[in-house]
Amino acid sequence: MTATSLQQKxxxxxxxxxxxxxAVSSQTYxxxxxxxxxxxxxxxxxxxxxxxxxxxxxxxxxxxxTDSMPNRWEIPGGACDDDDESILHGAARELLExxxxxxxxxxxxxxxxxxxxxxxxxxxCKFMFFVEVELxxxxxxxxxxxxxxxxxxxxxxxxxxxxxxSCSGSTLLQFTTSDLEKAVLESFSSNQxxxx
Numbered sequence: 578m579t580a581t582s583l584q585q586k587x588x589x590x591x592x593x594x595x596x597x598x599x600a601v602s603s604q605t606y607x608x609x610x611x612x613x614x615x616x617x618x619x620x621x622x623x624x625x626x627x628x629x630x631x632x633x634x635x636x637x638x639x640x641x642x643t644d645s646m647p648n649r650w651e652i653p654g655g656a657c658d659d660d661d662e663s664i665l666h667g668a669a670r671e672l673l674e675x676x677x678x679x680x681x682x683x684x685x686x687x688x689x690x691x692x693x694x695x696x697x698x699x700x701x702c703k704f705m706f707f708v709e710v711e712l713x714x715x716x717x718x719x720x721x722x723x724x725x726x727x728x729x730x731x732x733x734x735x736x737x738x739x740x741x742x743s744c745s746g747s748t749l750l751q752f753t754t755s756d757l758e759k760a761v762l763e764s765f766s767s768n769q770x771x772x773x
Contacts, residue, residue, distance in 0.1 A: 593684025599664040603657035620668035621654035621705035634734035677723025682709040
């Protein structure tokens with residue numbers, strides 16, 4: 578399979594052919610799928626540190642104390658904006674805004690989509706993707722995570738065992754939803770996480 582390339586001022590990445598339906602704006606996607614039970618689209622990014630192939634670690638962010646679902650853990654992501662060139666660009670933008678990491682490859686998709694209603698009553702579907710990020714050097718080191726303190730207060734790179742134990746070191750991992758926790762655990766089983 579070949580990867581397709583998308584470019585935008587803040588995003589220059591390729592994507593897996595399986596996620597090509599998301600290479601359109603959220604408005605185009607919603608218009609061409611008129612039978613949907615949701616009116617808004619959000620994204621989530623599964624970013625793994627695979628420097629230790631036998632023990633990959635996933636990036637988790639802890640929500641700010643002043644945000645909804647305070648102190649809970651999630652993957653980077655958020656709502657697609659109307660000016661995002663595509664849903665995939667929305668995922669790349671959110672990853673850059675929330676963690677300071679630049680997407681280099683997006684996909685495949687994880688799961689089918691997570692449905693929820695926001696505090697303001699919006700029906701949303703969150704599509705989640707594996708995302709590879711730009712490395713800091715030729716040795717494969719990931720760059721430092723840079724959080725937006727308005728949205729997140731800390732981060733961890735957690736192993737599967739830590740997610741299963743709901744604890745990374747001395748940090749309690751309580752997820753925003755049980756569906757997200759399940760998706761995180763399932764993501765460790767994917768061939769996208771193992772040795773390339």
